[in-house]
Amino acid sequence: MCAAQETSDEDTPWGEVTPEAARRLLVAAVDAFAERGYHATTTRDIAGRAGMSPAALYIHYKTKEELLHRISKIGHERALCVLDTEADRDGTAAERLAGAVRSFVRWHAERHTTARVVQYELDALGEEHRTEIVALRRRSDAVVRRIIGEGVRDGEFDVPDVPGTALAVLSLCIDVARWFNARGSRTPDEVGELYAGLVLRMVGARQVQK
Amino acid sequence: MCAAQETSDEDTPWGEVTPEAARRLLVAAVDAFAERGYHATTTRDIAGRAGMSPAALYIHYKTKEELLHRISKIGHERALCVLDTEADRDGTAAERLAGAVRSFVRWHAERHTTARVVQYELDALGEEHRTEIVALRRRSDAVVRRIIGEGVRDGEFDVPDVPGTALAVLSLCIDVARWFNARGSRTPDEVGELYAGLVLRMVGARQVQK
Numbered sequence: 001m002c003a004a005q006e007t008s009d010e011d012t013p014w015g016e017v018t019p020e021a022a023r024r025l026l027v028a029a030v031d032a033f034a035e036r037g038y039h040a041t042t043t044r045d046i047a048g049r050a051g052m053s054p055a056a057l058y059i060h061y062k063t064k065e066e067l068l069h070r071i072s073k074i075g076h077e078r079a080l081c082v083l084d085t086e087a088d089r090d091g092t093a094a095e096r097l098a099g100a101v102r103s104f105v106r107w108h109a110e111r112h113t114t115a116r117v118v119q120y121e122l123d124a125l126g127e128e129h130r131t132e133i134v135a136l137r138r139r140s141d142a143v144v145r146r147i148i149g150e151g152v153r154d155g156e157f158d159v160p161d162v163p164g165t166a167l168a169v170l171s172l173c174i175d176v177a178r179w180f181n182a183r184g185s186r187t188p189d190e191v192g193e194l195y196a197g198l199v200l201r202m203v204g205a206r207q208v209q210k
Numbered sequence: 211m212c213a214a215q216e217t218s219d220e221d222t223p224w225g226e227v228t229p230e231a232a233r234r235l236l237v238a239a240v241d242a243f244a245e246r247g248y249h250a251t252t253t254r255d256i257a258g259r260a261g262m263s264p265a266a267l268y269i270h271y272k273t274k275e276e277l278l279h280r281i282s283k284i285g286h287e288r289a290l291c292v293l294d295t296e297a298d299r300d301g302t303a304a305e306r307l308a309g310a311v312r313s314f315v316r317w318h319a320e321r322h323t324t325a326r327v328v329q330y331e332l333d334a335l336g337e338e339h340r341t342e343i344v345a346l347r348r349r350s351d352a353v354v355r356r357i358i359g360e361g362v363r364d365g366e367f368d369v370p371d372v373p374g375t376a377l378a379v380l381s382l383c384i385d386v387a388r389w390f391n392a393r394g395s396r397t398p399d400e401v402g403e404l405y406a407g408l409v410l411r412m413v414g415a416r417q418v419q420k
Contacts, residue, residue, distance in 0.1 A: 037247030119388065120330055164396070164404045167389070172378060175385035178329065179377070186374070194374045201411045 014074065022060040024050045029067040033117045038068060038124040068121060069129040075111075075118035076136040082107050083143040093151030094205045100147060101173060101199045102192035108176040109188035115177035144169055148203055158204035169199050224284065232270040234260045239277040243327045248278060248334040278331060279339040285321075285328035286346040292317050293353045303361030304415045310357060311383060311409045312402035318386040319398035325387035354379055358413055368414035379409050 017023040028049035032041040043064050047057040061067045086100035108115045125133060145166040151157035159165050176191060186194075227233040238259035242251040253274050257267040271277045296310035318325045335343060355376040361367035369375050386401060396404075 036249040039246040039250030040248075116330075120326075160407075161404060164401075165408065168382060168405065168408055171385045171389060172382050175381045175388070178385070179381060191374075194371060195378065197370075198375065198378055198412045201414060202408045204411060 016074070017070070019060075021050075021052065021056065025052065025057055025060055026067065026070060029064075030071055030114050030117055033068065033071075033121060034113045038064070038117075038121045043067075065124070065126055065129070068117075068124055069126070069133075071114065072118050072122070072125060072129070072133050073136070075114050076133055076140075079104065079107060079115075079118075080136055080140050080143070083140055087143045087147055093147055093154060093156045094200055094203075097144075097147045097151065097169075097203065097205075098196040098200060100144065101169065101196045102189075104170075104173040105176050105192040105195050106188040108173055109180040109191055112177040112180045115174070119174060119177060141166060141170060151203060151205070156206055165202060169202065172199070226284070227280070231260075231262065231266065235262065235267055235270055236277065236280060239274075240281055240324055240327055243278065243281075243331060244323045248274070248327075248331045275334070275336055275339070278327075278334055279336070279343075281324065282328050282332070282335060282339070282343050283346070285324050286343055286350075289314065289317060289325075289328075290346055290350050290353070293350055297353045297357055303357055303364060303366045304410055304413075307354075307357045307361065307379075307413065307415075308406040308410060310354065311379065311406045312399075314380075314383040315386050315402040315405050316398040318383055319390040319401055322387040322390045325384070329384060329387060351376060351380060361413060361415070366416055375412060379412065382409070 012023075014023050014026050017026050025046060029041070029046045032045050032049055036045075041064070043057050043061075044054050046064070046067065047054045050057075061070070082103045083100050086103050087096055089096055089099060091099070122130060122133065141163075145162055148157060148159055148162050148166055148169075152159050152162065172195060176195075180188070180191070222233075224233050224236050227236050235256060239251070239256045242255050242259055246255075251274070253267050253271075254264050256274070256277065257264045260267075271280070292313045293310050296313050297306055299306055299309060301309070332340060332343065351373075355372055358367060358369055358372050358376055358379075362369050362372065382405060386405075390398070390401070
């Protein structure tokens with residue numbers, strides 16, 4: 001299901017959001033939030049970008065916060081799905097950690113506009129919604145901690161501080177959304193490959209990849 | 211001069227900004243930008259937070275963008291100063307790189323509100339000002355690349371991709387500003403220590419610190 005979600009996304013951004021008007025509004029909201037920030041964006045701006053009236057927006061989303069919540073929830077679920085898919089593969093801990101980093105980096109590079117909104121506008125969520133998103137983030141942390149923990153248990157990795165190292169690994173990948181530039185000199189795949197190698201060094205993987 | 215700047219900052223935030231009214235406006239602008247974003251903040255909001263009239267603000271800053279530029283310039287100069295100070299110490303490349311990471315992390319943890327504004331509102335700067343800030347960022351990159359390059363030259367480090375590794379090291383440190391929470395379980399010093407160890411692993415330092 002995860003994989004299908006990602007595939008559909010290649011053709012139509014946010015393809016899982018229906019009906020089409022709701023999807024278009026969501027795409028417009030991501031662009032507006034990324035460009036001007038959540039607080040400087042009005043529902044009128046979003047409707048206008050989607051070529052719709054404010055009244056048409058309210059059929060699908062009661063508030064601007066509901067749009068942000070929808071974006072944040074789908075964004076976090078997809079990121080978690082990317083990590084889960086790699087964590088559950090067959091292979092050594094090093095192979096799975098490298099795979100998770102490659103995919104997570106690629107996701108943040110290719111979808112950096114969405115990722116920035118999702119990462120930087122957390123405080124604008126209502127309390128209940130923020131609690132829900134924080135729980136999703138904890139699950140992502142747990143996936144990375146689990147792979148690293150398994151590597152330590154099997155003698156593949158040497159990691160004095162597993163939670164701290166997992167935090168650093170995720171932080172390194174997430175920050176790709178801040179600096180990545182599609183016109184820059186490195187492709188998402190190249191950054192993923194570089195980072196997979198650096199992360200294997202961070203965990204003291206026995207066969208360090210160059 | 212760098213060190214003095216940092217010391218004065220402990221007592222009075224943005225102590226180098228004079229007169230006092232200009233300093234208070236700058237502190238108010240950082241808080242407002244961090245809370246609501248640059249585009250959602252008006253000069254009236256900033257003046258109000260500083261307990262001043264909009265007319266009083268215009269004596270010191272002609273536009274909102276001038277405030278952002280001032281914040282961004284001082285912020286970037288301080289961050290560069292932190293790196294330069296560590297890079298120019300006596301010691302092995304490993305000692306200097308670890309010192310730079312410790313100080314840079316501590317800076318981003320302790321001043322995470324300023325650092326977020328400085329990092330996330332770059333696009334709001336006018337073209338000329340952005341060019342100036344990008345030049346300061348390139349100098350920070352160059353400092354880290356230089357230390358890593360010296361370590362490779364002296365046989366201390368094993369780094370296949372020096373520019374990519376320098377980028378990752380800076381990114382890891384900068385992202386501390388996003389996730390750091392003063393009420394969290396790790397102090398700025400503890401994060402700095404953890405990250406110094408991880409970075410020495412990333413560069414394949416011969417004597418890896420635990």
